Amino acid sequence: MYLLDVYIEHKTIKLNTRFSYLYDEPILRGTRVKVDFHHQACVAMVVGCKAYDEDVQKEILEKGFTLKNILEVIDPFPILNEELLQLGEVIALETLSSVMACYQSMLPKMLKPNSMARLARTETMAHYEKEPLKTNDKQIQLLDLLKVRDINITELRKSFGSSINTLIKNGCISTYDREISYAPKPFQQVLASYELSNAQTSALEQIKSSSQQVICLYGPTGSGKTELYLKLAEEAMSKGKQALILVPEISLTPLMIKRVQDRFGQDVIVYHSHLNDHERYLQYQRVLSKESLVVVGTRSAVWLPFDQLDVIVLDEEHDHSYKQESTPRYHSRDVAIHRAKTFGCKVLLGSATPSFETYARALRGVYGLVQLPKRISGILPKVTVLPPDYRFNPIFSPKVIVALQQRLDLHQQALILLNRRGYAPIYQCLQCFSSVSCPHCDRLLNVHKESRLLKCHSCDYQTPLIHVCPVCGHDELRMIGIGTQRVEAELNRLFPHAKTLRMDSDSTTTKNAHERLLSAFENHEADFLLGTQMIAKGLDIANVTLSLVLDIDKSLLRTDYRSVEDAFDLMVQAAGRSGRGSLQGEVIFQSGLKDHYAIKLAIDHDYPAFFKKEMNYRKLGQNPPYAYLIYLTLNHKDEKIAQSEAFELFEAFKEKAVDVLGPSDLGKLKDISRFRLILKGKDLDKLRKSVSEICFSRSLKSEFIADVNPMGDL
CATH class of the missing domain: 3.30.70.600 (Ribosomal protein S10)
Structure with a gap:
């Protein structure tokens, strides 16, 4: 007999201690088993196994314990390797979470500890066995194909029909089921490497020669940080090792995939939350089998089962999306650094506006600091601040409308950023001045005019748009404030012949919606791309010559100690989308706070000065990174x-x-x-x-x- 130590996943009880069970054979760490816990069958993860000898039996008896046998072994082999098992326990301690919660984060749903799934979907394959005594032309053609490789039988039936059944019956073809998977593609450099500028070459050498494992790569938008990521990935792949490139938003994943595929011709492994369960499982298996050596993904990709990591990149490392807001509340940067220590590889934290924690550590020498001094083109966009004029137009000032019209006249494109979805955030009674709120949250309901719904953006409650005040019964209500839907409607009114694409969490609910919208805009199927903060990151479209940021004041005036940093990041990132090609770019911040230091320094693209100024306030309040x-x-x-x-x-x-x-x-x-x-x-x-x-x-x-x-x- 063997004594097993396990962590148990329970639906209602939070368990963060090891429990002991018995089994008649040894079981490897990282294997799922089924156990009886309080008369309920639960899935558990094996984290220890030793012989149940006389000394152990005596110890158990002295403690007064009675041990149960496990009910079932779920996996024929471990689904978590030793590195990930240890990592889960470390992150659990750091995040004050349960170990099992960390293990769940590591695995696709089909393999999570609370899942009984053993296999993904399968396909039936046909395999060549022998030549028949008699054949016709169709059978000969079929057998010739199968001599080269096994083929999905469903695909064969489309061309060969009943011939398949005849050959199976005669023993010339056999069939078997296998897990649906991707075919590996060999490393192949498709495009010649981009010739680095002197600044990029110097930065790359500094990264490679640095004694620091974690490096902050700071440079303005358009300075060529992405090319350095690709160079490091290229070097990793040439050694047969793996590269992980993390991006904060799903919307950025297609862009990075395209860059990697254009460079390497690889069937890039992609991992993010918009994949369905089966797709995530397949990509997980592809990492295990090394079908591709480069992975592009969002936050959860940091947990994938690598065994030869050579570099980890966090692009736009300042972004809040790298922090998980549900248990376990980990930050991808922290997990990446732990994994880098195990593999002895570099972690590159790239941004035009590094998080204060990262930049402060870089200045203190805890991290390395590598800088790209300027844009590749050398030309920064012209930035102006225009106050809103609500008497003229509820959304756009007169000069903004002129600037948008100029883009249409020149057949150029514009980005319009408003970090608030919906039509209007407030629906207010004109009689009693109460605003319609969510019955389940202390939040106001947002107007979504397209669907004629009132929605809570916190709990997803929704109800049809009402026309009578629920408090006083008055039948006059007004919409206050603006969201992306309202801006879209105004653009359509002002520019009826222009095409506007809206990109927010309401318009990107369907599969591959981000990719379709970005591709359409890149192909100039639209003149304006309107959206929330997701459009401020990573876009590199040469024909975009205007970035317009609306209503930044609300972000600047929030009470959260990070609010000014977040607003500055958003302004600089949005500004960086304009004028990235040969055309001169323009940026407009529509704001009533033109003298705010964050706006002034964003106009100058002066992150170091902003960091220094804002850190004074952080020190006064003893807020991070001072505490x-x-x-x-x-x-x-x-x-x-x-x-x-x-x-x-x-x-x-x-x-x-x-x-x-x-x-x-x-x-x-x-x-x-x-x-x-x-x-x-x-x-x-x-x-x-x-x-x-x-x-x-x-x-x-x-x-x-x-x-x-x-x-x-x-």
Whole structure:
């Protein structure tokens, strides 16, 4: 007999300890098994196995334990390798999450610990066995094909029909089922390598020769950072090793894939959340089998089962999308750095506006710092600030309309960015001035005029557009504020002969929607690309000569300590989309805050000066990167219970002399009341330890969520 240590996935009970079971054969770490836990069959992950000898039996008996046998072995071989098993335990400690939650993040749904799936979809293949005694021309043709390789029988039936059945019956063809997979494609450089500029060559040499494992690559938009990513990937692949290129948004994935495929001719491995379960499983298997050595993906791709990583790139590393907002709340940068230590490879953090944490570490020498001084073209776009004139037009100032018309006259294109989807964010009664709110959240409902719906952007509640105030019964309501749908309607009114594409989370719900929209715009099937922040990142279209950023003021005036940094990043990134070819670019910020330091420095594309200025405010408030934060949120349907337990924890942290703020009422979300504490300190390990000692030792009625190094305020 053998003693197995397992982590158990339970639907209702949060378990973060190892449990012991027995089995009559040894089982390798990383294998899923089925166990009986509290009279319920659960899936578990094996993380330890040793002989159940007399000494172990005696130890178990002395502790008064009774061990059960496992019910079933799910996997014929481990689905997690040793590196990932250890990584899961490390990230669990760092994020104050369960180990099983980390293992779930690593695996496609078909292999997750709570899944009983063994196989993906299969296809039936035909295999050549022998020559028949008698043949006709069609059978000869079929057999000649099968002598070269096995072929899907469904495809064969389209051309050869009943001939297949005859040959199977005679034993000339056999059939078998196999997992549907991609055919590997050999390394092949399709396009000649781009000739690097002197600045790029110097930067590449600095990256390769640096003794630092983590390197911040800072350079303005259009300075050639992507070409350096491809050069590093090219060198990795030439050594038979793997390269991982992470992008923050699904919308950027097709662009990066195209760049990689154009360069290498590889069937690039792609991994992101818009793939269906089977597609994710296939891509996961392709990494295991090394069918391609380069992977392009979003946040979750950082967990893929590499075994020979040579470089990890985080493009636009400042982006909040790299931080997962559900358990386990990890940051892709942190996971990448852990994996780089294992593989001894470089991590490249590239951005025109590095996160303050990354840039501060680079300046202190914790990370390496490599800079690209200017755009490849050497020409930055002209930037102006125009105040809105709501008396003239509810959305566009007069000069903005002129600038848009000029692009149409010159057959050029424009990007229009508004970081708010829907038609209008407020639907207000003209009698009592109340605004229509979500019945399940403390949030206002947004007007979506196209579908004639009111929608909650927090819980997805929706209801038909009403025309009577639910508070006073008055029948006059007005839409206040602007969203992308309203801007689209105004563009269509002002420029009836122009074509506008809208790119936001409402217009990109269907499969490959991002790719279709971007391809259409790149092919000049539209004059204007309107969208939320996703269009500010990574686009490189030579015919775009105007970037227009609307309503940046709301971002600048938010109370979150990161709000000004986020607004600056958005302005600089959006500005970087204009004038990337030979044509002079123009950027317009429509804002009433033209004297705000973030806007002034964004106009000058002066990130170092902005960093220095903003860091003064961070220091005054002792906010990151001068201190670490942990958000602790308690959720319960009963507001009094959540509030009471939040105050209980507050007092406990005070007794431990931990710097704690709150508790603050976050309002209701999906009918759940939420209260938050904020822990702040210079020693992150000490903060984590205090959370473990105080929170994990209590039996709380509220759901308890810890967020280490949070990115947002809610």
